[in-house]
Amino acid sequence: GYSSEGRDSYISEGRDGYNSEGRDGYSSEGRGGYNSEGRGCYILDGTRICEQGKGGSAAATEMPEEGEPIEGGALAVFYRATVVIYFVLAPTYFWYRWLYTIEWDVPYRMYYQATICVAEMFGSICVMMLAVIRFPQPWAYNQRPPQVVLRAVLPRYQVHILVPCYNEPSDIVLATCHAALQLRHPWAKVRVYLLDDGRNLEREKTVTLMGDPRFVYVARPKFPGLPVHGKAGNLNHTLKFVIFAAQPPTDTDVVVVFDADMKAHTNFLHHVLPYLEEDPRTALVQTPQHFFNVDHTGDVFNHQNCTFFFGVQTGLDAWRATVCCGTNFAVRASALAAVGWFPTESITEDFLLSLKVTASGWHCRYHGHVLVTGEAPEDLRQIFKQRSRWCTGCFQVFFQVETFMWVRQLPAIQMLCYFNSIMGYLSTIICFPVFTVVPIVSVYTKTHPVKELTTLLTMLWAGYFLSMVVVIEMMPRNFSRFSGFLGSKVNYIMWWCFLKGMWKAVRGRLGLRKIVFKVTEKKGDGSKKREAVVEKKKAKSARSDQDGLLDGEEQKGPSGYTDAEVALMYGLVDEDGEYDEDAVQALQEELAEAEAAANEEKRDSTKHDMKFHWLIFVASFIVAVAGGVSKTLDTLQWGWDNTVLANVSVAWVVINMVPFGMALGYAYLPHTRTVHMLLVSISWTVYAAGVLFAFAAMVTKVLYGNPKFM
Numbered sequence: 001g002y003s004s005e006g007r008d009s010y011i012s013e014g015r016d017g018y019n020s021e022g023r024d025g026y027s028s029e030g031r032g033g034y035n036s037e038g039r040g041c042y043i044l045d046g047t048r049i050c051e052q053g054k055g056g057s058a059a060a061t062e063m064p065e066e067g068e069p070i071e072g073g074a075l076a077v078f079y080r081a082t083v084v085i086y087f088v089l090a091p092t093y094f095w096y097r098w099l100y101t102i103e104w105d106v107p108y109r110m111y112y113q114a115t116i117c118v119a120e121m122f123g124s125i126c127v128m129m130l131a132v133i134r135f136p137q138p139w140a141y142n143q144r145p146p147q148v149v150l151r152a153v154l155p156r157y158q159v160h161i162l163v164p165c166y167n168e169p170s171d172i173v174l175a176t177c178h179a180a181l182q183l184r185h186p187w188a189k190v191r192v193y194l195l196d197d198g199r200n201l202e203r204e205k206t207v208t209l210m211g212d213p214r215f216v217y218v219a220r221p222k223f224p225g226l227p228v229h230g231k232a233g234n235l236n237h238t239l240k241f242v243i244f245a246a247q248p249p250t251d252t253d254v255v256v257v258f259d260a261d262m263k264a265h266t267n268f269l270h271h272v273l274p275y276l277e278e279d280p281r282t283a284l285v286q287t288p289q290h291f292f293n294v295d296h297t298g299d300v301f302n303h304q305n306c307t308f309f310f311g312v313q314t315g316l317d318a319w320r321a322t323v324c325c326g327t328n329f330a331v332r333a334s335a336l337a338a339v340g341w342f343p344t345e346s347i348t349e350d351f352l353l354s355l356k357v358t359a360s361g362w363h364c365r366y367h368g369h370v371l372v373t374g375e376a377p378e379d380l381r382q383i384f385k386q387r388s389r390w391c392t393g394c395f396q397v398f399f400q401v402e403t404f405m406w407v408r409q410l411p412a413i414q415m416l417c418y419f420n421s422i423m424g425y426l427s428t429i430i431c432f433p434v435f436t437v438v439p440i441v442s443v444y445t446k447t448h449p450v451k452e453l454t455t456l457l458t459m460l461w462a463g464y465f466l467s468m469v470v471v472i473e474m475m476p477r478n479f480s481r482f483s484g485f486l487g488s489k490v491n492y493i494m495w496w497c498f499l500k501g502m503w504k505a506v507r508g509r510l511g512l513r514k515i516v517f518k519v520t521e522k523k524g525d526g527s528k529k530r531e532a533v534v535e536k537k538k539a540k541s542a543r544s545d546q547d548g549l550l551d552g553e554e555q556k557g558p559s560g561y562t563d564a565e566v567a568l569m570y571g572l573v574d575e576d577g578e579y580d581e582d583a584v585q586a587l588q589e590e591l592a593e594a595e596a597a598a599n600e601e602k603r604d605s606t607k608h609d610m611k612f613h614w615l616i617f618v619a620s621f622i623v624a625v626a627g628g629v630s631k632t633l634d635t636l637q638w639g640w641d642n643t644v645l646a647n648v649s650v651a652w653v654v655i656n657m658v659p660f661g662m663a664l665g666y667a668y669l670p671h672t673r674t675v676h677m678l679l680v681s682i683s684w685t686v687y688a689a690g691v692l693f694a695f696a697a698m699v700t701k702v703l704y705g706n707p708k709f710m
Contacts, residue, residue: 069140070141071139079134079474082470083471085467086470093460097117097120097450097457100454101451109447119430127472133319133417134311134312139310139368140310140314141476141479143367143369145271145272146275146278148278154186157252157276158188158254159189159191160256160333161180162235163260164197166234166260168261170206173194173260174194176260180264187269187273188254188273193217193242194217195238196218197234204217216242224586227344235257239336240341244337248334250334251332254273256330258328258372259327264371264372275367276332281361282362284329284354285366286323287367287370288372289325290304290370291304296483297681298676300665300679300680301493302487306475306484307487316417319417321354321413323364323421326349327374335357335360338360343356347392347396348392348393355406355418356406359409384494392502394422395425395501396505398419399508425501428491428494428498429499429502435656440623440649442646443649448649455702458702472484473485482684485687492660493659496612567584613664617661620653624657654686655691662680
């Protein structure tokens with residue numbers, strides 16, 4: 001039912017209820033949710049109308065008022081001005097750095113300082129790419145759909161909603177399908193397909209007993225030795241062999257994809273379909289991801305990713321190069337078929353799909369309005385696995401020769417938009433170790449990144465750094481002040497995941513090991529879920545045992561099942577009660593590999609996955625304390641002007657500790673909204689204090705007359 005009490009989740013009166021007051025749920029008053037009066041409008045015969053009522057009854061009525069869209073304004077002008085300033089200051093700063101801050105006459109210092117400068121320049125180039133992308137549309141929130149005039153007979157569109165799932169809990173999957181069935185629009189006929197890649201018999205029975213002709217259960221067959229291609233293969237099977245098996249798709253066929261935990265608001269089609277009607281070249285419309293179990297102000301791992309969904313994506317939309325995110329989007333089936341359906345060359349089929357669609361001359365659009373609410377992973381293992389998969393898939397795309405055949409068809413600005421995706425990962429992988437080591441070296445060896453701290457260098461660095469922070473992190477006041485901070489700092493927490501993700505892509509490209517798509521588990525359902533799957537498979541085997549194949553003793557295979565059990569589970573038994581032993585043996589090996597991977601993940605993720613973060617945090621803490629004490633004593637003996645750079649380095653060590661402190665706090669402190677908000681607030685305060693201390697120290701140094709450092 002509709003719940004009006006809990007503001008951050010669905011579960012005031014049951015998990016599948018709705019929140020009618022809080023801004024993070026379905027909201028009729030808050031800025032990011034569902035308006036029960038319907039808010040997707042269109043123009044028909046010169047009259048602006050919309051659907052009214054949560055059931056979707058098509059009644060022509062005046063469009064109700066809703067929250068003001070957040071686009072443009074004075075802040076956007078300020079952002080663009082800051083971008084221009086950054087493009088002036090960055091080249092000036094690096095020109096000065098190369099000419100006057102590197103000790104060219106001291107070989108070992110020359111190489112060290114030049115390396116740091118190169119890393120700084122690489123990071124600056126990545127920021128410039130981001131600035132170019134965001135410049136035309138720095139942000140957008142609560143956007144309105146375009147107003148279009150419909151000149152066709154209603155209903156015009158055939159909307160095929162696909163909900164792919166593998167082994168997620170049935171209650172979550174069915175709740176998503178139920179929300180999809182509530183979608184109504186006078187332009188469209190809607191049908192929902194549950195794409196069950198795990199062949200859950202109970203799930204199939206539930207769908208069948210519902211008796212709704214608009215709700216279809218599909219379980220694709222799997223054959224030994226043939227690749228399944230994960231989510232992309234699951235989607236392609238239904239599209240090619242179920243929906244469009246009899247006839248090819250037309251321009252009025254629309255495919256909508258929701259992940260298994262993503263519940264659509266009933267006004268989803270009202271906001272998406274007008275884009276397809278407005279421009280026949282629009283092939284794909286992406287909407288944001290939003291999670292009920294994560295609060296913006298305490299989003300330690302940046303699940304909401306506000307700077308991306310309401311900043312970067314809006315800029316990409318201005319250049320017609322939106323990145324598909326794999327869920328919460330609609331795509332023309334004809335355009336999808338034209339590019340060969342969902343790509344199977346990468347485990348991030350969504351990113352590659354948007355690239356192919358754009359390169360084929362279509363437009364990928366973005367609509368900055370929360371229309372779907374889902375569930376973010378909370379277990380650390382699942383969080384790291386998810387981010388590593390995204391990174392692997394992105395590198396996997398650009399490690400393929402075929403990708404550059406698509407990219408070369410794009411205009412230069414769209415090339416930059418798509419290359420920005422991989423540059424974000426590369427900048428973290430390259431810059432993090434450099435900027436972590438530099439302050440430690442500066443503290444203990446007196447080998448600093450610059451030869452001399454002058455007044456001009458201090459002014460250039462302050463302007464360059466401040467404008468860079470604005471370009472990366474600035475969002476309108478309606479968002480939490482921590483949104484930009486979390487968006488830029490969380491990548492440090494994920495450095496090890498990104499490095500592993502890149503290595504997996506390299507290893508896969510070289511053919512050393514196959515890259516496998518792994519589903520992100522939700523609600524900490526890992527062990528219980530696997531046990532349930534085993535029990536269901538055994539029950540299925542028992543029900544299918546018409547010929548008594550399971551009678552008597554038989555040695556179990558490497559998967560933990562006997563050959564007869566495997567044959568019955570996968571329907572390989574013929575009318576005579578016999579089966580192909582080679583096919584069964586191949587399945588035994590695949591099941592054994594899957595079970596080994598599952599057992600590998602049965603561990604305490606806090607103890608296992610936080611080793612790297614403990615190492616960085618403890619080492620930085622020791623350096624900060626020991627270095628801080630020693631440099632304080634040096635200051636008392638030699639004076640501030642001779643130890644300022646070392647003190648600045650100590651401050652920067654503390655700054656580098658902040659992201660890892662957040663991750664450790666998330667791992668070991670209670671998982672409550674208040675704790676997470678306090679953790680983020682303290683981290684932001686420490687970071688800001690460290691930066692201010694470093695700048696104040698540099699100014700103090702300049703005021704002391706700028707003697708050369710010893």
